[in-house]
Amino acid sequence: MFRVLVFSSLFQTGMEAMNGLHIVGDLYDCQVDLHTLAYTDGLREVCVRLCQDAGMTVVGEHFFQFEPAGVTGAVLLAESHLAIHTWPEVRNVTLDVYVCNHTCDNRDKAQKLFDLMIEVLKPREAKTQNIERGAI
Amino acid sequence: MFRVLVFSSLFQTGMEAMNGLHIVGDLYDCQVDLHTLAYTDGLREVCVRLCQDAGMTVVGEHFFQFEPAGVTGAVLLAESHLAIHTWPEVRNVTLDVYVCNHTCDNRDKAQKLFDLMIEVLKPREAKTQNIERGAI
Numbered sequence: 262m263f264r265v266l267v268f269s270s271l272f273q274t275g276m277e278a279m280n281g282l283h284i285v286g287d288l289y290d291c292q293v294d295l296h297t298l299a300y301t302d303g304l305r306e307v308c309v310r311l312c313q314d315a316g317m318t319v320v321g322e323h324f325f326q327f328e329p330a331g332v333t334g335a336v337l338l339a340e341s342h343l344a345i346h347t348w349p350e351v352r353n354v355t356l357d358v359y360v361c362n363h364t365c366d367n368r369d370k371a372q373k374l375f376d377l378m379i380e381v382l383k384p385r386e387a388k389t390q391n392i393e394r395g396a397i
Numbered sequence: 398m399f400r401v402l403v404f405s406s407l408f409q410t411g412m413e414a415m416n417g418l419h420i421v422g423d424l425y426d427c428q429v430d431l432h433t434l435a436y437t438d439g440l441r442e443v444c445v446r447l448c449q450d451a452g453m454t455v456v457g458e459h460f461f462q463f464e465p466a467g468v469t470g471a472v473l474l475a476e477s478h479l480a481i482h483t484w485p486e487v488r489n490v491t492l493d494v495y496v497c498n499h500t501c502d503n504r505d506k507a508q509k510l511f512d513l514m515i516e517v518l519k520p521r522e523a524k525t526q527n528i529e530r531g532a533i
Binding site: 320353 | 456461463473
């Protein structure tokens with residue numbers, strides 16, 4: 262996959278491509294079915310599908326199963342990454358969506374992906390922070 | 398791997414385990430050798446080794462090679478994750494280290510891992526933000 266754009270100089274492109282939006286979410290008392298929070302099979306499918314639904318390009322993923330329950334996972338994107346960790350015993354989740362400006366301004370896609378994840382996970386309470394990355 | 402502690406209630410343990418420190422770094426003009434920034438083989442080895450050196454438990458990793466150069470990768474930890482994206486054409490990197498309180502307060506380990514990564518990557522300029530996760 263080619264991430265480097267063909268127009269402009271490599272230097273200028275690289276500087277701009279690094280910019281982006283990182284949405285950090287701490288999600289509490291998620292009302293999604295417990296299986297999705299507890300096991301890799303359901304959570305992996307949700308994360309990959311919603312990345313695609315938000316218009317992202319998935320280039321890899323890895324999800325790890327804790328015993329007896331709980332998941333840590335990452336979806337690698339051409340536009341950066343989604344990272345998720347679940348504590349099903351308390352129905353809590355930490356969620357990161359970082360989307361750099363791969364071939365265009367992707368802020369809207371980052372927010373869309375985050376919102377889609379919230380729709381599925383259904384937290385009763387959420388603390389979110391939007392962090393601007395790369396702008397110096 | 399068992400992430401759930403055996404003492405205290407599951408509820409209380411899960412709430413505390415979610416807390417942690419997330420260090421967000423935007424690193425500019427990294428003086429590490431260009432091969433490490435450009436290709437998965439070198440960068441994967443560095444990231445996994447430094448996670449282990451910082452006392453983390455690596456439970457998985459995935460690194461993706463962009464063409465002609467550039468890497469996006471994640472190391473999954475029992476204590477959460479490291480995520481990295483490189484733009485070798487401008488020697489810039491975005492680096493995330495999120496370490497939750499897996500079996501104890503891991504803030505020192507998060508800072509140690511981040512500092513070890515900085516020592517290797519050698520950015521001439523860095524913008525870092527420390528984000529408290531999970532405390533509600």
